[in-house]
Amino acid sequence: MPSTVQFSKAAANVFLHVLTRCNLRCRHCYINPEQHGRRRLPLARIERWLEILALRSPGANLVLLGGEPTLHPELPQAVRAARRLGYASVTVDTNGYLFHDILARVTPAEVDVFSFSLDGATAAVNDRVRGEGSYAACVDGIRRARAKGFRTSLIFTVSRANIDELERMGALLTGLGVGRLFIQVLGLRGQAAADAAGSDPATLRVPRAEWQARVPAAARAIAAAGVHVVYPRVFLDSGEPFECAGRVADNFFVFPNGRVYRCPLCEDFPVHGLEFRGDRLVETAGLNECDFFRLNVAEGCVMNALVQPFGTERVGCCLLKQELPPG
Numbered sequence: 001m002p003s004t005v006q007f008s009k010a011a012a013n014v015f016l017h018v019l020t021r022c023n024l025r026c027r028h029c030y031i032n033p034e035q036h037g038r039r040r041l042p043l044a045r046i047e048r049w050l051e052i053l054a055l056r057s058p059g060a061n062l063v064l065l066g067g068e069p070t071l072h073p074e075l076p077q078a079v080r081a082a083r084r085l086g087y088a089s090v091t092v093d094t095n096g097y098l099f100h101d102i103l104a105r106v107t108p109a110e111v112d113v114f115s116f117s118l119d120g121a122t123a124a125v126n127d128r129v130r131g132e133g134s135y136a137a138c139v140d141g142i143r144r145a146r147a148k149g150f151r152t153s154l155i156f157t158v159s160r161a162n163i164d165e166l167e168r169m170g171a172l173l174t175g176l177g178v179g180r181l182f183i184q185v186l187g188l189r190g191q192a193a194a195d196a197a198g199s200d201p202a203t204l205r206v207p208r209a210e211w212q213a214r215v216p217a218a219a220r221a222i223a224a225a226g227v228h229v230v231y232p233r234v235f236l237d238s239g240e241p242f243e244c245a246g247r248v249a250d251n252f253f254v255f256p257n258g259r260v261y262r263c264p265l266c267e268d269f270p271v272h273g274l275e276f277r278g279d280r281l282v283e284t285a286g287l288n289e290c291d292f293f294r295l296n297v298a299e300g301c302v303m304n305a306l307v308q309p310f311g312t313e314r315v316g317c318c319l320l321k322q323e324l325p326p327g
């Protein structure tokens with residue numbers, strides 16, 4: 001049986017976007033330069049912000065991401081700063097191109113996990129979503145990381161374009177030695193939100209009946225093949241308890257322009273609850289995401305009710321996950 005990963009005030013997570021630039025143009029990319037800026041964070045600022053967040057949430061888990069974070073030439077120094085500051089774990093999210101010879105400049109003792117992204121079990125499906133050649137580059141990156149002894153995980157974002165290939169990920173991941181799969185629901189942010197007509201399968205979400213019929217079954221099959229699988233519940237049954245991570249968990253989604261969100265679904269709007277002003281982390285004044293978290297709406301997650309096209313469906317927090325251990 002899957003266990004539900006509960007939010008915990010004891011577990012804090014910092015998602016630090018060290019830049020927003022990327023070599024790919026994925027059709028569902030959530031990065032929104034109008035809202036998140038186009039800057040690359042200087043190392044001194046990364047170190048200072050990491051220090052401030054480590055003081056606020058000692059022992060947090062850190063995810064370094066972008067854009068493509070390996071495009072940042074000082075990523076190894078950022079990793080080592082995080083280690084010095086006592087972060088419980090350090091993950092680098094990457095599209096697999098692994099720029100600046102990153103695998104030779106950090107060690108498996110410094111980076112807990114390289115987390116790759118693929119949106120198909122085949123090049124044909126993945127490359128329609130993420131761009132020509134991205135499947136081969138990602139698989140090659142995984143192989144190179146494994147050969148150097150790094151632990152790896154993989155993120156697969158489910159859409160109409162790739163749900164048929166989800167179950168096939170088990171054989172691919174076990175063949176590559178990837179230990180963990182994170183299945184994600186497509187967030188309608190950035191490029192996905194820009195496709196307002198919903199004409200692109202890569203930016204179309206899978207409705208409730210199909211999600212519930214296919215995703216948990218595929219997750220079980222992949223776990224049975226030997227991969228640790230984490231996937232979002234997405235839809236709640238009537239009467240099922242609802243909790244908003246914005247109220248009970250400690251997550252920080254930090255962008256190079258200083259915005260710090262507590263909920264990723266808010267990232268297309270200037271409603272961040274915190275922001276860095278220079279080297280100070282301050283609460284934002286006026287209406288912000290924290291005011292939304294307090295609202296109780298029949299649809300469950302208030303941000304889904306406001307910006308996501310699930311109609312009157314009752315939707316859980318996108319940060320609430322189901323977890324299936326391997327085997």
Ligand code: SF4
Pocket residue numbers: 022023024025026028029030031066067068095130
């Ligand atoms: S989704 Fe990630 S890899 Fe794709 S374009 Fe956006 S930042 Fe780059």
Ligand code: SF4
Pocket residue numbers: 243244245246247262263264265293300301302303304316317318319
């Ligand atoms: S996704 Fe919804 S439920 Fe989760 S933190 Fe955001 S607003 Fe709250």
